[in-house]
Amino acid sequence: MIELDKVAYSYGGADLLTGVSLTLNPGSFHFLTGPSGAGKTTFLRLAYGALMPKSGHVRLFLQDRMTMSPDDLADCRRRIGIVQQDCQFLDHLSVAENVALPLTVQGGLNAAAQENLRDLLAWVGLTERADARPPELSGGERQRAALARAVIMSPDVILADEPTGNVDFDMSQRLIRLLVELNRMGKTIMVATHDLTLIRTAKTHVQARVLRITNRQVQSAGADL
């Protein structure tokens, strides 16, 4: 699905990541941990093609990011649901419209999709806030909306950056169960997080691999997790 091959990246200064190789196989579940500033967000941005590697190759669905046209990339993005750490929305649209945006840009919503949207908003607890504008949402509500938007297309891959950073324990359990459920349906999932209980919860339900960024490398975390 997504493959990083000896990837190095830097924002201009010293390398932030070097020689990073990782393959996200179909149906796999990965957690990505590491200290703040280690490069988790950077890794995910490389993985969905927003950043170009300084060296090495990133392949999305077998296509090299380097040789992709903008339209190829758009095609890939339709198969990847993204939850960004800073959850950007279109502030002039309602929460429901934002969640439905991946469908809208592909030609609109049919009746089945409308129902899907309602169910999804209910699952993430945003039914009441469906008509609000994103700037009116709390941090946790934004994350829930972002997760709903990422999964509404039922994409093959879901990449989530700290999707539970601002929500309470019960809600985070609820959100991880949504991701677990999607993984059971065969979706490929990667979640960057500091939240160890989240990882433990997921591991009681699915096979999940835990990775850690240390010394500019991505490695398997110890057995304590």
Added chain:
Amino acid sequence: MMMKPAIRAIFSRDSAADRVVPPSGFTARLVLFSAAAMSLLAVLALALALAAGRLAERWGSDLASASTLRISAPADQLGMQSDRALAILASTPGVDSARALSIQQQQALLEPWFGPDMPISSLPIPRLIEITETSDGYDAAGLRQRLAAEVPGAVLDDHQRWRKPLLAAAWGLWVLAAGIVLLVGGTTAAIVALATRASLAANAGVIAVLRNVGATDAYISHAFVRRYTVRVTTGASAGTLIAVAVLMVLPKGGDASVMTQLAPQGLQWVLLFMVPIAAGIVGFAATLWAAAQLLRGLS
């Protein structure tokens, strides 16, 4: 950027796609106003060009037609002198034909002033000879010299002298007006391209979100292109209507000054209503170009 889907995008009423672009009140009004003002100028300049064209055409056709030779002489010499003049004209290069007006024809010319019962034949009125030139024209100065020597009563009335500079002026006016139309069109394109660029640049965040959810660049640019094309066409239509109203209330005096003849004639009115269409096409092309440029820069 593909042209055909972009054109289709304008005419499809995809309200959802329209809504993904945030409303931009100030830029929108600015573009609307600029398009209206530019079209107003374009319509007036176009009317001026058309009027200049008509003027040039009329003067040009007059010029190509006759000049006149007037022979005033005592009655007994009139016949001889006009025969002599006709002979000279027949041998003058550049004269296509020369023809003396008959008494009846001259009477017809004078009738409006003197009435039908005037005994013209008994009056010492001059004899008129109508000269038609070839396209090259004749040498008026040389002809005058020969006539002065052989036909003392002849006066050559040659319109060319004073019409040629007028004709040049009319064409100059036409070129000027056409130049203004082109400049106005170019300026409109520049304004729209700048507005589109500014609008896209101000919406870099929106573009990033749209790309993240899998929107193609074509989808994004079409949303902007549609909005700006509609805006430019609307503004241009308003500007054109105002300009046409101005042209219609212009005084239609009888004299041949350019100002009073500014209102177009017949089918030329239709040409004025092409201005909003042209503006729409210009706006469309400029937006498409600007959007493609900017999106390429943002990737």
